Amino acid sequence: MDCPYCGKDMKYGKIYGVNGKGAFWLPGDSIPFHIVTHKNIDKSNGVALAKTTVGFIVTDNAVGYHCIGCKKIIIDVEEYIK
Ligand SMILES: [Zn+2]
Numbered sequence: 001m002d003c004p005y006c007g008k009d010m011k012y013g014k015i016y017g018v019n020g021k022g023a024f025w026l027p028g029d030s031i032p033f034h035i036v037t038h039k040n041i042d043k044s045n046g047v048a049l050a051k052t053t054v055g056f057i058v059t060d061n062a063v064g065y066h067c068i069g070c071k072k073i074i075i076d077v078e079e080y081i082k
Helices: 038-043
Strands: 011-017 025-029 059-068 072-075
Touching: 025 059
Parallel strands: none
Antiparallel strands: 011 025, 011 059, 059 072
């Protein structure tokens, strides 16, 4: 997917919840850790989506495309509202 802001290619990834304490985005399909800390997110080239993203990962997730340059994530919500 091309970024609608800058036109560059966006990275495929997924957004994961953390036991009601925030969420984060990780590139690709893999889940490299189960205990979530900002350090683990950074090591996996992920993006924390809350200041208090710490806890155990929730495996249900949504696909999101990340533009590293613009720092934007785009989610197609249609498949998650059924
Ligand atoms: Zn962009």
